[in-house]
Amino acid sequence: MKLETLIKPLGIHISQEDESVEIQGLAFNSSEVEKNFIFVAIPGAQTDGHMYIEDAILNGACVVIGEENLTSVGVPYIRVPDARKTLGLVAQIFYGNPTQHKIMIGITGTNGKTTTSFMLKHILESVGISCALFGSVSTIINGVEQESYHTTTDAVTLNKLLATCHDRVVIMEVSSHGLVQSRVEGLRFDVCIFTNLEHEHLDYHKTMESYFEAKQSLFEYLKPNGIAVINSNTSWGERLCAFVNTLNKEVIKINGTNPTYMVNDEELISLDAPIQSYSLKSRMKGKHNLENASLAFSTAISLNIDPLNIERALESFGGVPGRFELFEHPAGATCIVDYAHTTNAFSHILEAARLYNPQRIIHIFGFRGDRDVQKRKSMVEVSLEKSETCILTFDDLNGVPSEQMIRDLNELDPMNRCIIIPDRTLAIQYAWEKAQNNDLIVITGKGIENYQNSFSLPTASDIHTLHYLNDSLAIQNEHYQSL
Structure with missing residues (x-):
């Protein structure tokens, strides 16, 4: 692939001479660079990728992207304001925009991401819809399971894996760290789900407000006709609903003020006329799992799955490894x-x-x-x-x-x-x-x-x-x- 093909869509100017440089891969870890790779130098909390540019070039990098104002790098150097975001956008183009024909579902929140994702995958597969899963327990693509090392993996690995995916739906847990670090940059979601927010990861985010803003940012990745499914039983959920409304996106609201659905005991009650109720019964005990089930149920309805089939699927749901x-x-x-x-x-x-x-x-x-x-x-x-x-x-x-x-x-x-x-x-x-x-x-x-x-x-x-x-x-x- 020519450098021009990767860079021009981002609105970045490069010399006519550099446009024809042939690119065979990309990496942000200098040890993973091979011949004719782009190396993206990312400043991190522990180390700065700019320190490894020379190593990357020795390993075969033919182009370097970074944030610092550098000269005499030895290969074409492209300076950008945000290397992490650029990495995600370049990875998406390099791997052929692998999600453009898929239904993308992103799930964020402090607790419940994994259970909700497994429930939703089970519901969809019960009606014959193939699903890939990216999460903290495992990654499942084309029915093959592999170990997960991060809740949300890096942008290069993510796009590389997505390029191999033949599943119709991709369900992805999206962590606050992953959002702050632009790991899903370039992706667009049909549905974004918010489970809840509570005191966690403040060693990284420092304040609850920053933590919330990280979670909130997922909903900016919704497609033009995308849908937000939000558990609004706290003020954080209410705030998120208000934010998504400013984006002019459809909101499916669980509980809270003027909700679309309410959870009552083991029932999900639709408040749209005519009022209907659906069973949330599953083998997973606890109020928190009823909330998880309500999110999976309402998301499945938004994808036009018959509620009777959803009820049957929840009843047969066997649980999640390491979750209760x-x-x-x-x-x-x-x-x-x-x-x-x-x-x-x-x-x-x-x-x-x-x-x-x-x-x-x-x-x-x-x-x-x-x-x-x-x-x-x-x-x-x-x-x-x-x-x-x-x-x-x-x-x-x-x-x-x-x-x-x-x-x-x-x-x-x-x-x-x-x-x-x-x-x-x-x-x-x-x-x-x-x-x-x-x-x-x-x-x-x-x-x-x-x-x-x-x-x-x-x-x-x-x-x-x-x-x-x-x-x-x-x-x-x-x-x-x-x-």
């Missing part, structure tokens, strides 16, 4: 593994657990190192309020010394109301060994994610730890029976 995932305990207890890692998410998950009428709820969780510390105290308070036993342990330390994290955990519990077991696998083992008939062990924060740190048991995740403990007990029982 249930495991039987040999003593008659039940273990629940969930990704919940915010105060409201804790409240929702523990209230949903209480619906099982357990004898006790034993709650195990930790805090990620070098992340938002302001939410920690309220998370502990919710756990103490809604469970009988609160066990504090490690999550990913992210470079924070274990001694510091232990001090942090102790400072959060000055009255010794919690049990502190730093080793996450031993914390789970402790609860496992204490569990009795009809107890619930709720393990939150990781979901299906692998551990970043090493622990005492030879396991890689919370789910793996539960299987290990169960298998060890089975082997032990077989040994005793053979004696």
Whole structure:
């Protein structure tokens, strides 16, 4: 592909001599550059891509795009005001505008993105519509699942994957980090969904206002006839509805003031004449999952799916890996593994657990190192309020010394109301060994994610730890029976 083809549509002027430069790929990591690649130098929080221009050229870069005013680069250099946005736009053109004939659905919010995306995918596929999925649990394209490393991947990888996609619909979780870092630049969405907003990621965004503005920006990527589906049960949702109205886009509003639909118990009630109600029943317990189901349901209706088919699909929905995932305990207890890692998410998950009428709820969780510390105290308070036993342990330390994290955990519990077991696998083992008939062990924060740190048991995740403990007990029982 000629450089002119990639750059001219962006309104960027290049010399006539440079127009004919042949481009065979693009990268923003100098180590991934190959012969005849464009290298896009991005200034980042940890390092500046401009420092690696020479390395990129040595690896074969024939054009460099950057933000600094540089001369004598050695290859054509194109200066732009925003390298991240330019990367997304160039990637879209290079990979042939891979979403132009697809139905694009973007989902943002603090909690519920993954469950809503899986619900919606299940609904659409139940009526024969093929769906790709880009999210925090996995990426699924053309029916093939692969591991996800970020909720929203970088613009080059994203467009490269989309170019291989033959699915009719693409459902994408869009994180606030991804939006701030322009990872979806160049994409346009038919439907954008907002789940909720609460205190999270303020180590990155600094204020709730900045966090909200990041989430809000997704709706600026709506197509001219695009639709916004918004959970408006808080002031953040109401504000977002008002913002989308200024964009002259259709808004489907769940709850709040003058809504399109209201959630009442396990029903979604359409307030448009004639008033109708639809069942939101699924295997996923809890008020928060009713909200997720309402978003998936109303989005499916906007895509002209028969409500009866949507109801049937929700009833058969099997759940999401690592989201309120249930495991039987040999003593008659039940273990629940969930990704919940915010105060409201804790409240929702523990209230949903209480619906099982357990004898006790034993709650195990930790805090990620070098992340938002302001939410920690309220998370502990919710756990103490809604469970009988609160066990504090490690999550990913992210470079924070274990001694510091232990001090942090102790400072959060000055009255010794919690049990502190730093080793996450031993914390789970402790609860496992204490569990009795009809107890619930709720393990939150990781979901299906692998551990970043090493622990005492030879396991890689919370789910793996539960299987290990169960298998060890089975082997032990077989040994005793053979004696």
